Amino acid sequence: MRFFPHLLYVILLYASDIKEFKKLLRTKNNVLVHFFSEDDRDLLDTLSRVSESVKGLATIVRINCSKDAKLCKKINKESPDLPSLKHYYKGEFHLDYNRALKAKSLVTFLKDPTGDLPWDEDPGSKGVIHLRTPSELNKLVSRGERALIMFYAPWCGFCKRLKPVYERAASLLEPRDGAMAAMDVNAPVNAPIRQKYNISAFPTLIFFEGGRDRYAYPGRNDAESFVKFMKDPSPEELIVPEVNVPLGWKDEGGDTMVVHLEEDNFDESIARR
Structure with missing residues (x-):
């Protein structure tokens, strides 16, 4: 296992490190794994900035699938396309990261990995x-x-x-x-x-x-x-159409316990109650 001092918890795993990877998942609750074949300098720089913002909250792992094909295949078998980012939450696979590959988006996700996609x-x-x-x-x-x-x-x-x-x-x-x-x-x-x-x-x-x-x-x-x-802006509230009482209830013949209150019988009806 080789550590990169400029990244918080960013680890390059080799084929012999599958046990270390599983141990990491047992000890860290919020893990983002970056699978890559060629070193993507832009994404590496982005992850570096992200790691500083989520210090103490998340762990970022990098796995070089060109060097560690067996390990990569074993862990990343469901998503062979590279690069890819997988998130693990409380020791279990959570989801494939599918938001923007920008520092702000990554930080927002890692601070609340189970939250909804931000509206913006x-x-x-x-x-x-x-x-x-x-x-x-x-x-x-x-x-x-x-x-x-x-x-x-x-x-x-x-x-x-x-x-x-x-x-x-x-x-x-x-x-x-x-x-x-x-x-x-x-x-x-x-x-x-x-x-x-x-x-x-x-x-x-x-x-x-x-x-x-x-x-x-x-x-x-x-x-x-x-x-x-x-x-056509106006501070006046929009008029809601009046809802008529359906036929078969108010106009229905026969005795009923329902009193239909209208303007001409409201006071009298209330006084009798």
Whole structure:
């Protein structure tokens, strides 16, 4: 086994080290294994930066499949294509890493390997502008164009359900209609934004125009309502069509214990109860 001092827990394993590899999995709960055939300097540099950011939280292992073909085949038999990254969690294979090969993405994953894919890395959210820092938010707002911004927290269940609806609405907008953006205000860097806009519930949707926040989004949470609002913004709540009582209940003959309250009998009916 050979250690690389410039990487935290980055190990180059040889064929005789299968026992050491298994021992490593027993003693480390969060292990990312990089299988490669030729030395990828860019990825090596990326892993070096990642290792510094996850010090004490994760272990990164490199296996040279050109030199250690038997070991590589035994461990990586399900994914013969190289390079590949496999993650092991609490001693067991967890998943094939399939996020971006960027330091930020790798660090985010290793800090929370069982968490959901960050929204800004989801290919389906390309139509949504993801604001990662207060400066990015200020830059968007300062343009003065209309923008609807969804402030959310990754753990929020309703936020998760709203995301695909929000994405669909963003994909239907024309550039002249403005922008639909999103910001994770659970991130420590964005804590000042929560305070500035008094965000106490998730998601919070605020409409911006003319370089400032104007009002909270007043409409319904469906794609068509979002699009309609962005094309013609108004602080007035969208009117929901009245739901009529179906025939066969109110207009049905015969005795019934159900009292249908209407404007002309409300006071009298309540007084009798």
